[in-house]
Amino acid sequence: MSKKDYERVDLTIRSNTKDILAFTKLVPQRKKRIQKASAEPIKEDPVNDLAEKLHPNRQYLVIDGIIDNTKSTKTYKLIPDPDSKTKNLAYFRPGQYLSLKVLVNGDLITRPYSISSSPKEALEGFYKLTIKKEEEGGFFTPYIWDNWNVGTKVTSSGPEGFFYYEPLRDYPQIVGLAGGSGITPFLSMAKSINDGTLNAKLTIIYGCSDENDIIFYDKLMELEQKNPNKLNVVFVLSCDEVSLQGCETGFITAEIIKKYADVETSSFFICGPQLMYEFVEDELQKLDLTPKQIRREAFGEIKNIEKFPGFPNNLANKTFNIKVHIGKIIKDIPGKSTESVLIALERAKIGPPSKCRSGECGFCRSLLLEGDIFISPVSDWRREADKKFNYFHPCSSYPLSDLEIEIPRNLQ
Ligand code: FES
Structure with missing residues (x-):
């Protein structure tokens, strides 16, 4: 080795040793700083201010x-x-x-x-x-x-939910499958593409019963004209007589989706009434998409839970007793098998915190101590650990027997 090489190795060893020594001093130095710090609450807290x-x-x-x-x-x-x-x-x-x-x-x-x-x-x-x-x-x-x-x-509340475009996860081509007032998140996306805050392409396939049912027709047309390379809106009308030029008729089928979207390189976002989800999900199955390509907006409480496969029909409309623990208070309340546990709690004026009402946000998360519940298969977003330890979301769960549960206090 030349003299220069020796000097370089020596320098590396010394700087590494310095790093190790600095690391060992980190904790004692932090402890000293904590001991010296004032016990007064801090007056300015930019991190928490920003979070708030x-x-x-x-x-x-x-x-x-x-x-x-x-x-x-x-x-x-x-x-x-x-x-x-x-x-x-x-x-x-x-x-x-x-x-x-x-x-x-x-x-x-x-x-x-x-x-x-x-x-x-x-x-x-x-x-x-x-x-x-x-x-x-x-x-x-x-x-x-x-x-x-x-x-x-x-x-x-503050803005909530996960139904947004995320470039690290989604394809830059979004296909929005909307029904009725489910157009609202896609209008927000279209406006954001137009004003430059969202960098993606958006094809909206919007199902309505007839022309009078279309919300934001003029605005959607205006945004499409301003952004011809980034925005495309397709109306699908299910009524018998259609006078709107250039629209599709019937329902949002796999054929219509394939006609307007490159299926392999798009992310599909669905938002609309419950019936539309059921139809569109079946159509998307025909397209052989990966699960990651399909995003669903939480659509609020389920209607007609008794129609879901797996719901025991002999228990439809039965009323059970729910023993509820909130801190040290215990209350007995009635709960119908076809209404969510959250509704039973709210009716008794002891509703836990709630936001999405679709099993997604986790704010109503509670503990099932005893009894059987039916969990809506389309809104079961519980973590695996929660499933194991009997935590459940009252907004997407229905009593199938008398229950004993523990709910969080509502400090909202
Ligand atoms: S309100 Fe969001 S999970 Fe129940």
Whole structure:
């Protein structure tokens, strides 16, 4: 070895030794700093401040405008409540939702709604939520239609959910399969592509019963014309007589999907009513996709759980007793086999925290101490460890016997 080589090796050994010594001093030095630190709470905490801005537990909003979209759909423009401390809205990713917290006849009800505006518009100071009035049986959307006016104060969660484009996971070609008001996350994506905050291509295949049922027709056409290489919108109408030029008819079938999308290099995002999922999922099966290529928006509570395979029909509409532990309090409440455990808890005014109502967010996670439940097969998002140790999500679980459960306190 030359002298230069010896010098180089010597330098490397010395710098490595220095690194090792510095590492061994790390912990004692940290301990000294902790001992010297003041016991006073820190006045400025930029990390937690940023976390609070991005993921607030609650946002206090006020309705600034209402647009009638179709005979059964309205869009509400929400701005920060000038009377609240927070003047900014939390940023979000197109496709995420807000969980509304609304007092209906004395009961605090939570419901998730996808944001139909773009993240850039949140920076400008507003969100838009598009809400379709339930046709039958529902009480939440009729309440909103009758009671929400310009100036009404509204409380929501921060932006939530995983139904967004992620370049590390998804193909840059998104195919949005939408039904009815399930168009809202795709409108947010289309607006974001248009304003440059989302770098992807989007083909929306939008199923509606007829032309009058299409929400945002003009806006979608305008965005498509402005972005011909990045955005394509295809309408699929199921009515008998169709006058809209260039649309497809019937339902969103595998043939229609193949006609407009390169199946092997696209990620498929589905959002719409429960019936549409059932149909579209069967069609997607014919395309031989990898599981990673299919993304589903959590669509809220399941309707007609008794129609799902595996639900014991002899137990439909039976009522059971649910013994509920909340901290040291124990309560007995009734629970119907065809209504989720979450609904039974809310009816008894002891609802745990909840956001998605689809088994996805984990906020209502509770412990099953005794009894049998039916878990909706399309909204079972529990972790493997939770399954093993009997944790369950009341929003997607239905009592099949008397139950004993432990739920978290609702501090929302
Ligand atoms: S409310 Fe989200 S998992 Fe139950």
